[in-house]
Each structure stands twice: as C-alpha cells, then as structure tokens.
Amino acid sequence: MKNTMLTMALLAGFAAVSVIPASAVPQAYAANYDKALIQEVNDRYERLEAKYRGMYEEDKKKSTDAYNAFYGQIHGEQRTLDKLLEEDLNYLTTLLDKDYKSLAEQYSGSSHRDALNAYKREINPKYSSGALWKYATGNNENYSSSTHWNFATQINENYSSSLMWKYHNENNPNYSGSTMWDFSNEMNPKYSGSKMWELHNESNENYSGSTMSKYRLGNLSRAEAEEKINKILIDGEKDLQSIRDKAVASLENTEKNTIQELTALRDTTVKKVLSQRADSLEGIMTLRKQHFGGGLEIKPLYISFDAIxxxxxxxxxxxxxxxxxxxxxxxxxxxxxxxxxxxxxxxxxxxxxxxxxxxxxxxxxxxxxxxxxxxxxxxxxxxxxxxxxxxxxxxxxxxxxxxxxxxxxxxxxxxxxxxxx
Structure with a gap:
C-alpha cells in the first residue's frame, strides 16, 4: 500500500513538471537571430583573413628573395676570393721555385747549402711554419682558425650560430621562435592563441562563448552583437597590422645587419690575407737578400668583388x-x-x-x-x-x-x- 502511494506521488510530480508553460523557457533556447548578420560577419572576417594572409605571403616572398639574393652574392664573392687566392698561390709558388732553382745553380757550393735549404723551406707552401705556408694556410677555408675559414663558416647557413644561419632561420616559418615563425602563426586561424585564431572564433556562431555564438543563442541583441563584433574586428585589424609592421621591421633589420656584418667580415678577411701575403713575402725577400743579395719583382695582388x-x-x-x-x-x-x-x-x-x-x-x-x-x-x-x-x-x-x-x-x-x- 505504501509503495503504491509513493508511485502515485512521483507520477503526480512528473505531471506537474510536464505542464510548465512555454513562456518560462530561457530565451537562449528560443532566440530569433538574423542569419544574414551571421553571414555578413563571417564574410567580413574571411576578407580580413585573406587580406593579411596575402600580405604575409608577399612579405615572406620579399624577405626570402632578399635572403637568396644576398646568399648568392656573398657566396659568389667567396668563390671569387678562392679563385684569386688559388691563382696567386700558384703564381708565387712557381715564381719562387724557379728562383730557388736559379739560385741553386749559381750557389752550388757547400757554403751556401744551409742558406739554400732555409730559402727552400720558406718558399714551400707545405712546410709547416714556413713563410709561404703561413700565407697558404691563412687562405685555406678548410683550415680551422684561418682567416678564410672564419669567413667561410660565417656565410654558411648550415653552420650553427653563424651569421648566415641566424639570418636563414629568421626567415624560416618552420623554425620555432623565429620572426617568420611568429608572423606565420599570428596570421593562422588554426594556431591556438593567435590573433587570427581569436578573430576567427569571435566571428564563428558555433564557437562556444564567442560574440556571434551569444547572438545566435539570444544572449546578445543584434545591436549589442554588431557593436561588439565591429569593435573586435576593427581593433583586431589594427593588431594584425601592428604584428605585421613589427615582423617586417625585424626581418629588414636582420637583413641590414647581416649584410653589414658579413660585408665587413669579407673586407677584413681580404685585408688580413693581403697583410699575411705582404709579411710572408717580406720574410722571404729578407732571407734572400741576406744570403744571396737582390730581390724579385713580384706582381701585386688585387682583390675586388666588383665585375670591373x-x-x-x-x-x-x-x-x-x-x-x-x-x-x-x-x-x-x-x-x-x-x-x-x-x-x-x-x-x-x-x-x-x-x-x-x-x-x-x-x-x-x-x-x-x-x-x-x-x-x-x-x-x-x-x-x-x-x-x-x-x-x-x-x-x-x-x-x-x-x-x-x-x-x-x-x-x-x-x-x-x-x-x-
């Protein structure tokens, strides 16, 4: 009997719930929104995204083209330097070897043997610590710590921490933390937390908690939604432009500084190479004059990266x-x-x-x-x-x-x- 009465009471309660008037349902579930406004906002966002993604692609191409142009230029200059130094070393080696043979014929006595051997060592580019060896090794980009090695490594984009490596990575959208990586992500609506992601979601009526979602569900009036989304998109575009300006300025600054530093390093390398050449030849000629008298006429070396x-x-x-x-x-x-x-x-x-x-x-x-x-x-x-x-x-x-x-x-x-x- 008690169970029967309890069952009847529960059924009565359910009946009471089922007769709640429709007017009592929250407005969020009975919103009457304008689909045209939803579409208008969506179109406006898509135009904004297309505009800034297009700008990003243009900026990336410009920066990449500038990098490639300088990379080609500086490596072309390195090849020019290699060629000039190789030709000069061959010239000096041939000239000095011919001179040694001539001196050996003139001073064939035993009294000049030590002087001839000393001269031969100094003009041998493979004799460690000899005068011409110092010039040859200073020119060798594969000889660690040489003047030319330092220049060669700094223009190598694959040599970690080199100037060209840093420049390359700043332009690489796949290198985490780089300027182009940050720039790319901020323009990406799928990158969580980015500015474009934020604007995309605010414009999306299906994104929970967004402005347009609240409007669709009736939590914002049309006027409120329009005012809010308009401010979000206007401020958002200002932010996107600011992000772009900052990225472009950073990329241009990296380009400018890298070109200045590597050009200065190139010129310093040339000065050091020419200085070592002068020192080596001075040492050789001093030794020659001391033991045999006179000197040789040696052509000067001109190093220029201009075509003319x-x-x-x-x-x-x-x-x-x-x-x-x-x-x-x-x-x-x-x-x-x-x-x-x-x-x-x-x-x-x-x-x-x-x-x-x-x-x-x-x-x-x-x-x-x-x-x-x-x-x-x-x-x-x-x-x-x-x-x-x-x-x-x-x-x-x-x-x-x-x-x-x-x-x-x-x-x-x-x-x-x-x-x-």
Missing amino acids: KVIIDGELQTFEQPPVNKDGNVLVPMRAIFERLGAVISWNETERSVTATKGGTSIYLQIGSTQPTVNGTPKPLEVPAQLVNSSTMVPVRFISEALGSEVSWEQAAQTVYIKTK
Whole structure:
C-alpha cells in the first residue's frame, strides 16, 4: 500500500513538471537571430583573413628573395676570393721555385747549402711554419682558425650560430621562435592563441562563448552583437597590422645587419690575407737578400668583388656603386673619380650638370648629354653621363684623360689602370 502511494506521488510530480508553460523557457533556447548578420560577419572576417594572409605571403616572398639574393652574392664573392687566392698561390709558388732553382745553380757550393735549404723551406707552401705556408694556410677555408675559414663558416647557413644561419632561420616559418615563425602563426586561424585564431572564433556562431555564438543563442541583441563584433574586428585589424609592421621591421633589420656584418667580415678577411701575403713575402725577400743579395719583382695582388676594377697609381679603388660597362665604355661614380683624381667639383641642380676643375683644366658635363666640354672645347662621348642606382656615372676614360692621366684597359682582368704620375 505504501509503495503504491509513493508511485502515485512521483507520477503526480512528473505531471506537474510536464505542464510548465512555454513562456518560462530561457530565451537562449528560443532566440530569433538574423542569419544574414551571421553571414555578413563571417564574410567580413574571411576578407580580413585573406587580406593579411596575402600580405604575409608577399612579405615572406620579399624577405626570402632578399635572403637568396644576398646568399648568392656573398657566396659568389667567396668563390671569387678562392679563385684569386688559388691563382696567386700558384703564381708565387712557381715564381719562387724557379728562383730557388736559379739560385741553386749559381750557389752550388757547400757554403751556401744551409742558406739554400732555409730559402727552400720558406718558399714551400707545405712546410709547416714556413713563410709561404703561413700565407697558404691563412687562405685555406678548410683550415680551422684561418682567416678564410672564419669567413667561410660565417656565410654558411648550415653552420650553427653563424651569421648566415641566424639570418636563414629568421626567415624560416618552420623554425620555432623565429620572426617568420611568429608572423606565420599570428596570421593562422588554426594556431591556438593567435590573433587570427581569436578573430576567427569571435566571428564563428558555433564557437562556444564567442560574440556571434551569444547572438545566435539570444544572449546578445543584434545591436549589442554588431557593436561588439565591429569593435573586435576593427581593433583586431589594427593588431594584425601592428604584428605585421613589427615582423617586417625585424626581418629588414636582420637583413641590414647581416649584410653589414658579413660585408665587413669579407673586407677584413681580404685585408688580413693581403697583410699575411705582404709579411710572408717580406720574410722571404729578407732571407734572400741576406744570403744571396737582390730581390724579385713580384706582381701585386688585387682583390675586388666588383665585375670591373679600377686601379689608380697601383691602388685598387672601391666605390659604393660599382663601375659598369655601357656599350664598351666603363662608367664610374662621378664624384668619387673626380675627387680621387684631384679635381674640385660643383653641381648645378637646375642644369643637372657638374663642373670639375684641376689646375688650369675645367670640365663641364651634363647628365644625359654626349657633349661635354674641356676648357670650352666640345669633346663628344659615345655614351652620356647617366644615373645608375641613383649614382651619377661618367665615362672613366674621358674624365681621366681630360685631367691629364694615362688610361689603359685590361680585357682579361676587366680592369682599368689609371696613372696620374
């Protein structure tokens, strides 16, 4: 009897629950939302994502292209250095070996045996601690701690912690913690916690707790949802642009610093190599003069990474804008060549012309014109003075000869020789 009464009571309770009026159901389950607004927000987000993903791809390509261009340039310069040093070592070895054989014939007596042996050791590039050995090992990129080895490792993208390795990784979206890795992730709607992930979710009506989900479920009115999502997307775009600006600035700074550091290292390497060459030859010639008298005429070594070299009075010139060949005429930076040859120049912006004077000589030259004058007399040119990468370039032969210098061209070495003395 008690069980029957308990059962009846429970059934009565269930009956009471089943008759709760529909008006008492929470609005979250009876929302009447505008699907058009949902679609509008979704479209707006997708346009935003496409815009910044596109920017990211453009920025990545630009940065990668810049990296590849410099990588090719610096490794091309290393190959040039290798070739020049190998040729020079072969030249010196051949020259000095020929000299040794000549001396051995002249001084064949036993009294000169020790001096000849000492000379032979110093000119042997394979004799450890010898003068030419020091030069040879300093040039050897595979000889650890050599001058050239340091340069070779720093431009090697696979050598951990090298300058080129760091530069490469900063541009690598797959290298954790790099600038490009951070940039890529922030633009990725699937990367948890990223800015694009946040905007994607806020715009998604099916993402629990998002602005558009709350609107769909009736927890936000249309006006509230529009105001909130509008602010989120506007602020979000500002954040995306800020992220992009920061990433691009970081990549450009890495590019600039790496180029400066590796170019400086390249130039330092060249100076050290040339200094070691001079020291080695001085030691060899000192020994030769001490025991046999006299010396040898040895060609100087010029190391330049420009396609065309300019040597004035035996000194290799360096220019911010390298010389170029236009229709068989070598053009060099105007101001640099005038000043190096001892001329004083003045620039006329209105005429886009330059007047250079040295002693009793006055040269007038106008950009784009093939009719310069020397002391008022026309001196026609085959090619005019012109702008190359924002630098005013002038024909080196005309300028040099007009200022009283001798000019010669060596085709094989692509070198202009100028003598002012």
